[in-house]
Amino acid sequence: MNLKPETLKRIDEVIPHYPVKRSAVLPLLHLIQEDAGYISKDAIEWIAAKLELQPINVYEVVTFYPMFRQQPIGRRHVKVCRTLSCALLGGYKTCETFEKEFKTHRGEISPDGEVTIEFVECLASCGTAPVVMIDDDLHEKVDVAKAKALSDQIKAEAKKR
Amino acid sequence: MIAPAKSDLVTVNVDGKEIAVPKGTNVIEAARLVGVDVPYYCYHPKLTVVGNCRMCLIEMGMPAVDPVSKAPIMDPVTGKQKINWIPRPQIGCATNASPGLHIRTNTPQIKDCREGVMEFLLINHPLDCPICDQAGECKLQEQSTGYGRGYSRFIEQKNVKPKRTQLGPRVTLDDERCILCSRCIRFCKEIAKDDVLGFVDRGSYSTLTCYPGKALANNYSLNTVDICPVGALTSTDFRFKMRVWFLKQTNSIDTESSVGANTVVWSREGVIYRITPRRNDEVNDTWLADSARDLYKPVRAADRLGSPLVSGSAATGEVAMAKAAEFLKSSAGSVAVVGSGRSSVEEQFLTRKLATALQASTHLVSRTGEGDKLLISADRNPNVRGALVIGLIAQLPKSTLGELGAAIDAGRVKAVVSVGEDLAAAGLTTAQLAKVAIVYLGTHANATTAAAKVVLPTLMTFEKNGTFVNQQFRLQKFFKAVPGPTGAVEDVAVLARLVAGCGGAAVAGEINTLWTTIAAEVPALQTVTFANLPETGLLLDATPWATLPFVEGETLHYKPAAQPASS
């Protein structure tokens, strides 16, 4: 496990917040995913040892919540809403646009390593459908044109690096 | 069992029937006591309560009292105290008996609940009972007949899940049949202390799995098969070998150690198919080690002794027994008798009689190993305490027959009777074996049978009746499940013949009659007959042996009295 010192510090800090160590599974998973991008088998076993659990106890939690990833993803996570309002207003087209722009499929890492595109359920912004979340930023009314613009922006930023 | 003190009893009312139960009794158990069946899946009397299957829903009410004066509110119609019923159903498994608790299990609401729960449980269930190995002992099958709606409204596609997962060396899982009760998970965590099973994914995708890279391999893994209420967990060894309703069940005892776990032997037409645990709350609860389930395999082994042998050539039983008695009688005074901690109490009793008739020295071979703190103790003989109680030995046995070897070398012993003990394995050399005339009673060929003058084939535990005394000094009986092979004679019959042939007083070679003699001669067993011995065993008074350094450490329901011997 190659965690940043900062992550380790936050982990040690968060554990005593709970009456039993076991309860810290979720926060630890969040911290590690934030740091490493995904939850590896090593991470599961590391958390289990840290919290005096068996690996299966952590594995159950990881598989229960779809937001925990067991595989690495692209540099940016593009989450396209597909719940009713967004679906009615073209969420699927939005998603396909992103896929075409980055020559990839949902759930995969794009060949340039820049993005992973995924459908998600309602992002609680139904009034401005279709909506997309790129990492932590919400983008509203993302039609095909706006999806193209966002993709261009991502590519431009990638070039700068 | 010691009856709980009166003050701990509370009266509860189940479907109108009053019953006094110890405070805190689980409602499922309380209902069972008045003959009311509360169906359940996830509840197990020996595991923690999780309440996740919802099959045990009941209506619950408490006697009404005035909130201010605390005076009982009476119902003018019945003249009894009014009952405040909780409108929503409650789960029985997580409800404990408290004073005045009222339970209803026969109302339309509860009928509805059960039908609903059953319907949900069956939605993703394959419903292919005719080809399922659990059929005949499946709670899902039984309870959908008893409490289900009888027909399905489900027209959608069923889930697809792994059908043949090898969870470990002995357990196969069909995930489609799993109803997610989590009994197996709790067993592994709470009893076997090997927390490897869990549910992954969510909702109707929930799947029972072993943590990737680990296996359900502990020596108690097959208990998960026993407690799985459906056909999800099956024994890799037993699955698809035999329909359970064809099998005859015979009560038996696990012989692999002095724990004496209670078992059921399942057989058909003289062939044993499996061994499962039998509940005994004082001994093994509802559990049994995996290794104990394999003990029947040698019954049909190739090296099983079939025909009696005299000097290596086959003879009839009559001739062989007569010859054996003749040899022994002629060497009386210089005979040694090697009894066994694997023999039953009855056999040990007759072994002692034989030794007395021949003025022989008696020996016993100890077998020890590491105890597993659960159901396998350090003493791997099932019945050393039987030999103590019956007076075959006065001290604990040693692991080798060094003294006997010395006596043979010194020429003091000319003949040896061995009751199923391989003398070579117990430390006698080939040279020593060659010096004595050996009469061997036993079931399988070994170095001793090869050297023996007379070999008398006898029966395995599964082929005869008898009793063992376990580490708690509990006398427990086992029964004949299958007939022995042709040529083999019941041990007690052979021993009784030898006793008589060697000049001892005639003694019965049949267990029920033999027990009258045992009861008359052994004070500790005065009141016992084979027939009146309870199924859960009889605890004997252990005080005469309290100071002996028994080897057992702590196991389930057993704490050693003194420090275990260090050797």
Ligand code: SF4
């Ligand atoms: S495999 Fe059997 S015991 Fe385990 S959760 Fe499923 S139904 Fe219950």
Ligand code: FES
């Ligand atoms: S449906 Fe897309 S944000 Fe609610």
Ligand code: FES
């Ligand atoms: S037995 Fe499963 S909820 Fe009560």
